[in-house]
Amino acid sequence: MSHADRQERTIDAVIFDLDGVVTRTARLHAAAWKRLFDDYLAQRAAQRGDEPFQPFDADEDYRRFVDGKPRYEGVRSFLESRGIALPWGDPADPPEAKTVCGLGNAKNALFQQLLASGGVEVFESSVAFIRALKENGIKVALVSSSKNTAAVLASAGLGNLLEVRVDGVEAARLGLEGKPHPDTFLEAARRLGVEPARAAVVEDAIAGVAAGRAGNFGLVIGVVRSGDGTEFRAGGADIVVSDLKELNDGAALWARPRMDAAALPNALDRAAEFRARLARKRPAVFLDYDGTLTPIVDRPELAVLSEDMRAVVRGLAERCPVAIVSGRDRADVERLVALDGLVYAGSHGFDIAGPGGLRKEHERAAAFLPALDRAEERLRREVAGIDGALVERKKFAIAVHYRLVADDQVARVESAVEAVAAEITDLRRTAAKKVFALRPRVDWDKGRAVLWLLTALGLDRENVLPLYLGDDDTDEDAFAALNGRGLGILVTEAEHPTAADYVLANTEEVGRFLGELVAILGDPTR
Numbered sequence: 001m002s003h004a005d006r007q008e009r010t011i012d013a014v015i016f017d018l019d020g021v022v023t024r025t026a027r028l029h030a031a032a033w034k035r036l037f038d039d040y041l042a043q044r045a046a047q048r049g050d051e052p053f054q055p056f057d058a059d060e061d062y063r064r065f066v067d068g069k070p071r072y073e074g075v076r077s078f079l080e081s082r083g084i085a086l087p088w089g090d091p092a093d094p095p096e097a098k099t100v101c102g103l104g105n106a107k108n109a110l111f112q113q114l115l116a117s118g119g120v121e122v123f124e125s126s127v128a129f130i131r132a133l134k135e136n137g138i139k140v141a142l143v144s145s146s147k148n149t150a151a152v153l154a155s156a157g158l159g160n161l162l163e164v165r166v167d168g169v170e171a172a173r174l175g176l177e178g179k180p181h182p183d184t185f186l187e188a189a190r191r192l193g194v195e196p197a198r199a200a201v202v203e204d205a206i207a208g209v210a211a212g213r214a215g216n217f218g219l220v221i222g223v224v225r226s227g228d229g230t231e232f233r234a235g236g237a238d239i240v241v242s243d244l245k246e247l248n249d250g251a252a253l254w255a256r257p258r259m260d261a262a263a264l265p266n267a268l269d270r271a272a273e274f275r276a277r278l279a280r281k282r283p284a285v286f287l288d289y290d291g292t293l294t295p296i297v298d299r300p301e302l303a304v305l306s307e308d309m310r311a312v313v314r315g316l317a318e319r320c321p322v323a324i325v326s327g328r329d330r331a332d333v334e335r336l337v338a339l340d341g342l343v344y345a346g347s348h349g350f351d352i353a354g355p356g357g358l359r360k361e362h363e364r365a366a367a368f369l370p371a372l373d374r375a376e377e378r379l380r381r382e383v384a385g386i387d388g389a390l391v392e393r394k395k396f397a398i399a400v401h402y403r404l405v406a407d408d409q410v411a412r413v414e415s416a417v418e419a420v421a422a423e424i425t426d427l428r429r430t431a432a433k434k435v436f437a438l439r440p441r442v443d444w445d446k447g448r449a450v451l452w453l454l455t456a457l458g459l460d461r462e463n464v465l466p467l468y469l470g471d472d473d474t475d476e477d478a479f480a481a482l483n484g485r486g487l488g489i490l491v492t493e494a495e496h497p498t499a500a501d502y503v504l505a506n507t508e509e510v511g512r513f514l515g516e517l518v519a520i521l522g523d524p525t526r
């Protein structure tokens, strides 16, 4: 079955893995392991007197020796790394027993205490996605090998979110094989009353992706929070995302299944198609700036428009309406493009100005200025000590860039942004290329701005073909808004779920494509 066949089929249900997909439980596990091993190692050092106490490293030791392994195997593996061999013992051993099972049981008791006291962090975008699916009549279920699933969900306040569950307790009761075997997912599909071919699996582990593939599920979505996802695609994932927000809300995803960019035609190969469409209609062209008109570079101020690109955009603007729709501050993008006669929409469409006195600041935007000022001040303080982190204030948004931040420090940037977003709830957090952003919590985006512009400019007419070119997640809102009304062109060379209709590989191809449009439109004076 081809990927395209699978995309066209309706998905009736989505089955989610828990840890790493819905909850960030790994941190809690790491903390429990650290308490267990630090107590044990400190006692051992004090008793023996011949070896220094060397604590458990909650990042490195966790990742290398215990992450993803069954509990007792994790104990054995870490102790072995320190040259310590304990008797295996018995699963019924009390937590005080100095056996592998005893330490494993102590870890589980600590994990449950942490759950009860601290609670579980939740991936809010995943919860929003699940809610949107449910609102759109898509069935949902949870599959996890954890025997603590019920406690984790209760602690996260998600007890009622996923009513159909096949967890570690159920798997043991029914004698089901764990991932990479598909048994637990198949059982969840059976309980939902859905054919696996009409269900999607969402997983952050290779073994889970393999299980989805082995069970012949209709769609396998890999969640790879850092890394490029190559291994996941090779392992059978149809789509790889770094966060479920990339699929927007479920409504958009399932109402109009997104295609993988790799399956879309290149707009330059379809010049004849554009020529035919534009024989009957005039275009209105909407252009994103970074990554579309200029290549992505290390720092925002280095993204300078080339003279060639400026010339082709000028040529186009002489022939049809052209708008620049950017996440940047409007004044900044106007200065960078430096062409008269264009419409400029900045701050993701919250701030619009154009020829003939066209002006719109979203009617609610100004009310968010105090919150944005406070957030900016907090963010500057929070990331001041992180090398390479850059805070960019736009009138109605704030970007925190981490392109120049060392990989092992990016989580600090993200935590800082999350903390500020948690405190200043008038703002919502979004993410794009190596940047986190805080924007007013208002239902407004580039897509809404484009639709507003079509009306305001009198272009909402049958004989106008809106074209939108963009490279980033924020441009997906515009592609979706123009669905059935215009055409979206995604600038990418990567595999990427998208609502666009065509792709262009890079900014050089964008320049050539805009040149084609200029040629199709012909002499502006005639």
Ligand SMILES: O=P(O)(O)OC[C@H]1O[C@H](O[C@H]2O[C@H](CO)[C@@H](O)[C@H](O)[C@H]2O)[C@H](O)[C@@H](O)[C@@H]1O
Pocket (backbone or CB within 6 Å): 288, 289, 290, 291, 292, 295, 296, 297, 298, 299, 300, 301, 303, 325, 326, 327, 328, 329, 392, 399, 401, 403, 432, 433, 434, 435, 472, 474
């Ligand atoms: O909507 P756009 O016009 O594409 O603006 C999106 C963001 O672009 C800029 O950041 C991105 O480009 C930088 C320069 O190439 C790059 O260093 C950064 O990593 C990218 O995220 C801009 O600085 C942001 O304000 C825009 O929101």
